[in-house]
Amino acid sequence: MDVIQYFIKQSDRIFTYTLNHASLIMIGILCSLVLWISVGIAVRNNSKSANAVLGVGSFIMSVPSISLYGILMVIPGLGLSRTSAVIGLVLYSMLPIVRNVYMALNGIDPSIIEAARGMGMKKRDILWKVQLPIALPIIFAGVRVALVMMVGTATLAVYIGEQNLGRLLTHGIERTHSEMIITGAVMVSAIAVLVDYLMGYLQRKLVSPGIRSGADKSASGKVRYNGI
Amino acid sequence: MIHLENVEKKYTQMERPAVKDLSMEIKEGEICVFVGPSGCGKTTTLKMINLLIRPTGGKIYINGRDVQKQNPDRLRQNIGYVIQQIGLFPHMTVYNNIATVPRLLGWNEKRIKGRTDELLELVGLDPDENRHKYPNALSGGQKQRVGVARAMAADPPIMLMDEPFGAVDPIVRAQLQNELLNLQRKIKKTICFVTHDIDEAIKMGDKIAIMNDGRLVQYDTPENILFAPANPFVEEFVGFDRALKVLNLLEVGTVMKTNIVTANPADSIEDIENKLKKYKNNYIAVTDDKHRIYGYVNKQELNIPKDEEWHKRIRKFSTTLPLHATLKDALSEMLQYDIAVIPVVNENNELAGIVSMKALRSYIGEAYEDEENAELPDIKVSRRRGA
Numbered sequence: 001m002d003v004i005q006y007f008i009k010q011s012d013r014i015f016t017y018t019l020n021h022a023s024l025i026m027i028g029i030l031c032s033l034v035l036w037i038s039v040g041i042a043v044r045n046n047s048k049s050a051n052a053v054l055g056v057g058s059f060i061m062s063v064p065s066i067s068l069y070g071i072l073m074v075i076p077g078l079g080l081s082r083t084s085a086v087i088g089l090v091l092y093s094m095l096p097i098v099r100n101v102y103m104a105l106n107g108i109d110p111s112i113i114e115a116a117r118g119m120g121m122k123k124r125d126i127l128w129k130v131q132l133p134i135a136l137p138i139i140f141a142g143v144r145v146a147l148v149m150m151v152g153t154a155t156l157a158v159y160i161g162e163q164n165l166g167r168l169l170t171h172g173i174e175r176t177h178s179e180m181i182i183t184g185a186v187m188v189s190a191i192a193v194l195v196d197y198l199m200g201y202l203q204r205k206l207v208s209p210g211i212r213s214g215a216d217k218s219a220s221g222k223v224r225y226n227g228i
Numbered sequence: 229m230i231h232l233e234n235v236e237k238k239y240t241q242m243e244r245p246a247v248k249d250l251s252m253e254i255k256e257g258e259i260c261v262f263v264g265p266s267g268c269g270k271t272t273t274l275k276m277i278n279l280l281i282r283p284t285g286g287k288i289y290i291n292g293r294d295v296q297k298q299n300p301d302r303l304r305q306n307i308g309y310v311i312q313q314i315g316l317f318p319h320m321t322v323y324n325n326i327a328t329v330p331r332l333l334g335w336n337e338k339r340i341k342g343r344t345d346e347l348l349e350l351v352g353l354d355p356d357e358n359r360h361k362y363p364n365a366l367s368g369g370q371k372q373r374v375g376v377a378r379a380m381a382a383d384p385p386i387m388l389m390d391e392p393f394g395a396v397d398p399i400v401r402a403q404l405q406n407e408l409l410n411l412q413r414k415i416k417k418t419i420c421f422v423t424h425d426i427d428e429a430i431k432m433g434d435k436i437a438i439m440n441d442g443r444l445v446q447y448d449t450p451e452n453i454l455f456a457p458a459n460p461f462v463e464e465f466v467g468f469d470r471a472l473k474v475l476n477l478l479e480v481g482t483v484m485k486t487n488i489v490t491a492n493p494a495d496s497i498e499d500i501e502n503k504l505k506k507y508k509n510n511y512i513a514v515t516d517d518k519h520r521i522y523g524y525v526n527k528q529e530l531n532i533p534k535d536e537e538w539h540k541r542i543r544k545f546s547t548t549l550p551l552h553a554t555l556k557d558a559l560s561e562m563l564q565y566d567i568a569v570i571p572v573v574n575e576n577n578e579l580a581g582i583v584s585m586k587a588l589r590s591y592i593g594e595a596y597e598d599e600e601n602a603e604l605p606d607i608k609v610s611r612r613r614g615a
């Protein structure tokens with residue numbers, strides 16, 4: 001009951017925090033998509049550079065978020081800014097997105113590519129009209145993981161000046177204010193669930209019905225846990 | 229049409245070339261089958277024709293133009309390509325799969341639509357039913373039909389087929405083979421066909437190119453490959469049942485009896501008895517007014533009371549064969565239904581002739597006589613060794 005009262009009393013603040021949280025994630029995921037899908041495509045035919053890139057991604061993933069933000073904070077020109085917050089999110093999404101793009105593009109049945117070449121399709125056409133559409137479910141799975149992770153990581157961006165739902169958590173913990181903590185936790189989880197649901201909806205809309213069945217399973221199960 | 233001149237493919241990591249000093253000429257409208265054990269270079273040769281593999285030596289000409297001097301994408305758009313795994317695009321409908329090359333060539337949708345329907349009909353799939361299906365909703369045989377349709381979409385004069393029917397079960401394979409042969413009678417493409425199955429080669433090929441170790445061992449008609457193998461390798465590769473394989477080569481149309489006497493349901497029993505007597509037959513085929521096969525009556529069953537209708541004694545044939553069926557088909561049907569004669573019908577279902585076990589036996593017999601005479605010394609030697 002206290003939680004609900006707290007929520008009602010603080011609804012303005014919570015609303016602002018939620019908007020900030022959502023906008024940070026939005027910017028983060030857009031930058032990540034452009035950057036990491038391009039990187040994944042760039043390294044698709046070169047296992048050496050792919051391994052290097054994925055190694056970097058794994059390393060970043062293993063750095064605790066707080067220390068990563070700490071490092072970003074002391075870099076001149078970044079400091080306590082939204083840019084630092086976005087960079088942190090983008091770095092964390094490197095591994096899941098690049099890995100899934102790389103694996104999805106390389107996991108396509110070679111006979112499909114051979115048929116495409118044999119019909120006289122250009123390399124670029126094969127990439128855009130054949131490889132990427134077929135790889136889409138697995139790429140989606142990676143993006144979904146990245147997004148859900150971002151929702152959580154974004155809460156730590158409050159240490160470098162972000163005013164988002166993470167505040168409720170950090171302040172709540174500092175003051176042992178359980179209503180605050182619960183409200184923050186519930187809101188963050190709600191955003192994560194919503195984002196995941198939206199991605200699922202988008203995936204159903206975008207992925208061709210011809211490869212939909214069974215693709216979900218391999219995307220969320222096999223690929224996600226296949227460490228490189 | 230396709231001219232290969234001292235073509236060679238060497239891979240740097242391999243000591244022996246995959247294809248060596250290959251020269252041959254594939255004529256327009258012919259099916260040329262490349263056959264040989266795995267690793268003999270047959271697929272490499274095929275893929276060099278559309279430059280999926282670049283030759284390291286020699287020249288390949290299509291209609292007198294050097295393929296290596298052409299834009300590979302442009303070249304491939306004019307050569308149909310069918311592979312064993314088919315490689316249909318799983319995210320595209322049957323329609324969009326078939327439309328691939330026409331779209332590359334910039335056709336408008338109306339023309340593509342017309343062509344797609346035409347092609348689906350041609351390969352025996354109902355357009356309305358299949359146009360919007362995705363490949364995962366098709367059976368193996370249907371997929372390969374779509375694969376063939378897709379390769380023919382822009383009506384290329386040349387088709388390259390790399391073990392196209394290798395992945396389907398034997399029954400569907402035979403069906404697809406027959407359909408392709410029927411299709412080929414209409415479309416008259418120049419087809420290069422790779423297989424490792426000598427029976428398929430004999431059935432499909434106007435010419436057969438037998439390869440071994442990257443070299444062309446014999447390039448000839450199926451008849452000559454069977455009756456005059458160039459060397460022991462070909463002889464062994466073709467197998468020791470050559471005489472039976474000949475059955476695969478001959479169509480029933482060539483051995484059937486055509487001057488057959490037939491009865492009409494309107495005939496009286498006296499007419500029929502006269503016909504039987506005149507031609508010394510034990511049975512007579514009955515056809516309707518349009519010369520379509522109706523059945524047959526046996527001579528001894530015609531001894532019936534005068535008041536009884538002879539029509540009741542008409543028996544149906546268990547099966548009929550199309551003109552293009554092979555003697556092997558005929559023999560197989562005869563054994564299956566335990567019958568000695570099968571009527572042969574043309575496209576309009578009219579009786580074209582009758583093929584009998586007797587005729588078949590004489591063909592096999594002739595072939596086996598040659599075989600026996602040829603093998604006799606060997607047999608003696610082996611017997612002596614055994615004793």
